[in-house]
Amino acid sequence: MINKKECEIVKDLFPNYIDNLTSKDTNNFIENHLNECKDCRLILEEMQENEKLDLEDNEIINFAKKFNKKYNLLKLIVALLVLSCVIVFLRKGIIMANLLNKTNLLANINNYYIEYYQYNDDSITVITSYVKDNKYLRKLKNINKIDGNIIDEMVEQFDGEKCNLYIKSENEYQTYYDVEKNNIMPIALKSYYLSSNIFDFIKNCLFTKIQQVEYNGIIAYKFTNLYNNQMINKNDDNYVYIDKENGLILRASSGVVSTDNTAYNTFIELKYKFNSVTDDDILNVDLK
Numbered sequence: 001m002i003n004k005k006e007c008e009i010v011k012d013l014f015p016n017y018i019d020n021l022t023s024k025d026t027n028n029f030i031e032n033h034l035n036e037c038k039d040c041r042l043i044l045e046e047m048q049e050n051e052k053l054d055l056e057d058n059e060i061i062n063f064a065k066k067f068n069k070k071y072n073l074l075k076l077i078v079a080l081l082v083l084s085c086v087i088v089f090l091r092k093g094i095i096m097a098n099l100l101n102k103t104n105l106l107a108n109i110n111n112y113y114i115e116y117y118q119y120n121d122d123s124i125t126v127i128t129s130y131v132k133d134n135k136y137l138r139k140l141k142n143i144n145k146i147d148g149n150i151i152d153e154m155v156e157q158f159d160g161e162k163c164n165l166y167i168k169s170e171n172e173y174q175t176y177y178d179v180e181k182n183n184i185m186p187i188a189l190k191s192y193y194l195s196s197n198i199f200d201f202i203k204n205c206l207f208t209k210i211q212q213v214e215y216n217g218i219i220a221y222k223f224t225n226l227y228n229n230q231m232i233n234k235n236d237d238n239y240v241y242i243d244k245e246n247g248l249i250l251r252a253s254s255g256v257v258s259t260d261n262t263a264y265n266t267f268i269e270l271k272y273k274f275n276s277v278t279d280d281d282i283l284n285v286d287l288k
């Protein structure tokens with residue numbers, strides 16, 4: 001005969017029994033009772049089944065926790081990526097803003113000399129500009145690449161009052177005095193690549209690769225334009241070297257159309273000197 005009171009005691013012990021927390025004696029007592037009591041056996045089986053389901057639930061919760069951790073990691077990675085993009089963007093913005101400031105300061109310089117070279121298919125165009133106060137002189141020369149002879153030459157001069165033009169053809173200079181001033185302009189000291197327009201500025205920051213390089217012994221930034229490749233051969237870089245110290249262009253890629261209408265990629269090169277131009281450089285036109 002099964003003692004109902006014993007059933008109650010055994011049922012109270014089940015939770016600990018399932019978790020293996022009961023002593024050996026208690027286990028014997030429970031198991032003896034179970035041998036005789038079918039009701040309690042069924043109750044235990046059901047409890048064990050539920051326990052198993054609980055464990056499975058826990059596994060799902062653990063999985064969800066782990067997933068959440070991974071998701072947080074993913075969020076962190078994305079945040080870091082965005083942050084590094086912002087840092088790269090800001091770095092470019094700071095470099096460009098600095099260079100722009102430096103070139104703006106150059107507007108105050110009223111004594112400078114610029115050598116400009118453009119490498120054509122069969123000739124080199126050389127333009128030298130002397131600027132002092134409000135006077136200036138500009139020489140344009142086309143030099144044959146093979147024999148070094150001058151193909152044609154032109155001198156533009158503004159002596160402070162009048163503009164004079166000297167054009168050399170067939171080894172003779174033609175001289176034109178007091179021509180329209182509008183036709184003659186000195187090369188300004190500025191970086192044509194850098195723009196203070198906010199949209200161009202942002203576009204340049206986003207789509208320009210900036211590397212610090214050494215060019216002819218000068219520390220320079222190489223700007224490679226990634227969005228607007230105007231190069232004739234699309235495999236060539238659209239680039240410009242800018243002097244880190246003053247923001248001036250040292251070299252730039254360029255497309256050139258030659259006399260026989262074939263187009264090709266080449267480059268221009270510029271050199272600068274400050275505060276070395278004398279009145280003589282501008283007023284005494286050396287005609288030979």
Ligand SMILES: [Zn+2]
Pocket residue numbers: 002006007008010033037039040
């Ligand atoms: Zn029982």
